[in-house]
């Protein structure tokens with residue numbers, strides 16, 4: 001295929017050249033109706049390019065196959081059999097993939113370190129989850145993805161599941177042994193779905209972790225806006241092999257999706273594919289080299305430790321995306337939350353992830369020596385300022401076992417059951433009716449349908465006091481917990 005083409009961008013240019021006049025949404029009519037104060041901030045071009053997909057970018061019958069051709073080019077670029085675009089983020093793609101694979105069967109096996117969108121998928125679909133517990137690193141207190149042996153054992157215990165869903169890379173950049181997991185799944189005739197939201201760039205460089213399709217996964221979901229250069233909300237499904245019914249996947253995505261996709265988001269994905277095919281290797285080589293320098297220099301600063309070798313373990317996290325630079329700040333006597341807040345307040349530097357003892361910097365092809373210097377210089381200043389920051393509040397970290405809560409109701413049944421908000425001191429032993437998710441990284445500690453454990457509550461309550469954010473529970477301060485009545 002000719003990867004010099006970019007069908008969505010070309011169709012947009014044609015639209016402007018022909019001088020279309022739209023008597024359709026969007027009502028701002030290429031910006032003419034938009035408040036000038038809005039245009040002054042967003043720019044004229046955002047409105048100019050915000051056109052309807054059907055009877056706008058393409059004709060009424062989509063006879064130009066504009067988006068279809070862009071998807072075919074993307075599939076060809078990465079070596080998938082089929083690619084579908086979504087403008088609703090991987091949050092929607094994950095749910096659609098779960099429905100497409102397991103909706104008819106009613107059960108799915110998933111890593112418990114799943115993103116909150118997987119839990120929403122369970123609530124919407126009514127699926128019964130069987131969990132594979134991640135490998136907790138008790139020293140680092142982070143979850144490694146499950147190993148092939150973990151997946152094999154879980155499949156032996158629940159052989160009737162429709163398929164297996166694994167998150168890789170994790171938000172920390174660690175990657176599962178997907179080759180091993182795919183063969184375990186396929187030996188048992190089960191499709192492997194991979195939430196590869198953090199891995200859109202993986203197909204384009206051999207020094208990055210193996211991407212899901214090359215490892216033999218049947219379906220994967222990737223956010224183009226996270227590690228790629230698309231706009232927020234741009235997400236793709238890739239499918240390979242014969243285990244996934246692609247038209248059913250499309251129907252499930254259609255059911256949850258918008259009927260008004262943002263063509264600017266499509267254009268971002270289309271243009272990024274062309275850029276990656278033509279220049280991706282060279283750009284990613286430069287980004288990886290920069291990441292190596294950043295890692296080395298940050299690791300040399302007093303009180304800071306850049307994690308690398310300790311994140312990769314033979315049986316679980318097999319590979320690491322080195323563009324995600326995870327920095328332990330605990331020796332500075334501060335928490336990751338304090339570090340992230342200080343960097344934003346004093347240096348206008350925003351970090352990708354923070355937890356009780358770490359911050360993470362995400363580097364991409366958009367970084368260069370200038371941004372790297374800003375990062376290193378700001379973190380060096382943080383190291384100097386750390387002495388003046390208050391002692392962080394202690395977070396009661398549960399043991400791995402204490403995070404494995406018993407599922408006693410289907411997530412959907414618990415979420416929609418009659419419920420009540422009880423003081424957190426009386427919540428242990430009750431059945432949770434909501435998700436409680438430290439964000440980032442977005443992996444829920446409590447799920448609807450789980451029996452709440454005291455240690456998990458202690459972790460969340462002390463975490464909130466230390467700066468952890470819980471965007472989803474009814475009371476984000478967790479003074480109360482919503483439980484099944």
Ligand SMILES: Cc1ncc(COP(=O)(O)O)c(C=O)c1O
Pocket residue numbers: 088089090091092094115117167170171195197198223233234235441442
């Ligand atoms: C592992 C994982 N899956 C899915 C998502 C959802 O992706 P999106 O933000 O594109 O909706 C995220 C977002 O952080 C994530 O970390």
